[in-house]
Amino acid sequence: MNKILENALNRKSIKALILDLDGVVTQTAKLHANAWKHMFDDYLLQRGKQDKKEYEPLSIPLDYRQYIDGIPRYDGVRNFLKTRSISLPEGSPQDEPGKETVAGLGNLKNQYFLELVKQGGAEVYTDTISWLEQQRRLGRQTAIISASKNCQAILRGAGIENLFDVRVDGVVAEELGLKGKPDPAIFLEAARKLRVLPQQAAIFEDALAGVKAGKAGNFALVVGVNRGNAANTLLHNGADLVISNFTDNRMETTIHRTEAQELPSALENNLLKEKLNGKQPAVFLDYDGCLTPIVKDPDQAILSDEMRNVLRQLADVCKVAIVSGRDRQNVKQLVQLDNVYFAGSHGFDISGPGGMHTEPGGASAALPALDASAKVLREKLQSIKGTLVERKRYAIAVHYRNVADENVEQVKQITEEVIAQHPELKKGLGKMVIELKPNLDWHKGKAVLWLMEALELNEQVTMPLYIGDDITDEDAFATLQDRGITILVGEHDEKTAATYRLKDVDEVKQFLDQLLHTLTYHG
Incomplete structure (x- = not known):
């Protein structure tokens, strides 16, 4: 049993479990991906000859996961063709497979998929099946959801149809006129059929569209199922927690998010003494909205002499890095300090004292x-x-x-x-x-970890401290949530993974003064 998952279900008083089919219960996701690639690559080759141009083939890591995975079939056709600037007539579900319409291409993909299923059948994830049987013995209801119209046939072929009280798939969605993911309609219909509220149900999804749908439906728990290398992406798209297996305790980091107004002030007494607990801080700060107020013209975001002075003194006693969405050279010119590290372009371009310069993200x-x-x-x-x-x-x-x-x-x-x-x-x-x-798995949080490693800042003796104000800083807050001090300046339009708050740039200056005093006189 995955004890961490079971604790989360019990803590939320979960009565019902709603699972996606492909990638969570059955191993047909690869078959779907291969069927899509076969269909689109053949079509783009033919279309390229007609248009006298070369179209980029479908990339499973990039195109399939972002534009097709977990989405109704015809929507997937439209989404992908849009990336290649191709527009086709809608056609109708009765179109012959391969007809040059949205429906015709979608039907051809389905034909390829069914052929693959017949050749090898749909394998199940044994960890999921074992866990589901256990959960049903505990009295929890179960539902299966899928954008596929082949869902029932796949369940029967795998011999697991009896594991689910409710099925809401592509056939049901079409009958009821339900929108596809990332709209939560298909999940909400499953909850309705199970006669539970979303606040009593947990969603299990391996697709980004499904995770987004679960969050949009306000379900009590959205669990990302990481069968590959998408844990960070699932977490950053709204999964409350991510598991790699249902029956052991391999668990990705759980990110806790809250409203900015509910966070305690970072200026409260003894925060630095209690949190640092003898460790040396490594300070990471965003620029706009954190070190300078947000202004209409980005070129007018000028760093004050007072803020520059405290940064200079701080960088003399601990590592300080500015992590910004601005170009590295731009933010470096604005800060004008040679004892500070700079991670520009959200961490894709990094430089520092002693001639250090690298571009670690592969952008x-x-x-x-x-x-x-x-x-x-x-x-x-x-x-x-x-x-x-x-x-x-x-x-x-x-x-x-x-x-x-x-x-x-x-x-x-x-x-x-x-x-x-x-x-x-x-x-x-x-x-x-x-x-x-x-479109790479790189962000401010990963840039911070890269700097920590490159500067040999051992977490046994070093405490990362990150201060930012924007949605782009949430990646860093999430990355450091259980390993450092994270501070949101002001607020933005989403819940935050930060653990403390400062009201504005003036309070940032006040906090940095406190930190400098702590390190200088008590370090």
């Missing part, structure tokens, strides 16, 4: 896509007053702080359309800004 491959996207965004957004397209080395920031309210949605829509055309890129959110970033 250089995304440069052509960033170049092309910046050009298109400037052309399409130039007529919308107040929009600022800021090109950084490894990111593009589309600022809409100065855009009229009635035009904000148009800015967002245009930006997302450009992102969809480049699978090498992904969307990042901030305060009144949308960013286009390399």
Whole structure:
């Protein structure tokens, strides 16, 4: 038994379990992925000859997981074709497999999938089956959900149909007109059929769309099932916890999130003494909104002499790094200190004293896509007053702080359309800004861990301390939640993984003064 999972279920008083089929209960996810690749690669090759251009084949690690996995079949066709700037007629479910319509391509994929199932059958995850049998003996209800219309046939073929009280699949969703994931409709229907509230049910998902749907439906517990190497992605997309197996205690880090207003102040008495507990701090800080107030023009975010002075003194007694979404060179010029480390572009570009410079995230491959996207965004957004397209080395920031309210949605829509055309890129959110970033598993939290290792800061004697204000800092808060001090400045639009709070830049200065005093006189 996975004791950590069982404790979470008991703590939340869970009465019902709602599990996704592919990747959680059965091992058909690989069959689905291969069927999609077979269908799309053949189609793109034929389409390329017709259009006299070369289309990039479907990438299972990038395209399948982001645009198709866990999503209704025809939606998956539309999503992927959009990334290749291809638009097709909808057609109808009765279209012949292979007809050049959304439905025709979707039907061809389904044909390929069924052929693969017949060849090898659908294997089950034995850890899931064993655990489900145990949970049913404990009296918990169970439901299976799937976007696939082949769900019942797969369950019967695997001999596990009797393990579920309720089935809500692609057939049921079509009959009831339910939207596909990331909309929570399919989960909510399963809860309704089980006669439980979402607050009494737990969701088990291996797909990003499913995790997002579980959170959107306000279910008591959303468990990510990591069958591959997607633990961080599942956690950062809303999973309350991530497991790699149902029957042992291999558990990824659980991230606790709360409302910013509920956090205790980092200025409270004895915080530093109690938390540091004899360890030496390593201080990581965001720039905008943390060391300087947020301003309409990013070029006007000037560091005060007082803040610069305390940073200089602090860097003389402990390691200090500025971790920013700005270009490394830009933030370095603004700070003007040579005893501080700089991680620019959300940690893709890092430098420090002694000539240190490295780019650990592997983002250089995304440069052509960033170049092309910046050009298109400037052309399409130039007529919308107040929009600022800021090109950084490894990111593009589309600022809409100065855009009229009635035009904000148009800015967002245009930006997302450009992102969809480049699978090498992904969307990042901030305060009144949308960013286009390399579609890589790298973020501020990983940059902090990289610096800790590179600087040989052993966690037995070093306490990482991270201060940030934005949604982009949440990756660092989550990464350091159980291993350091994490402080949110102000608040943003989401719950936070930080454990303490400061109101504004003035309180950041006050806190850094306290830290400097603690290290200088009590270190």
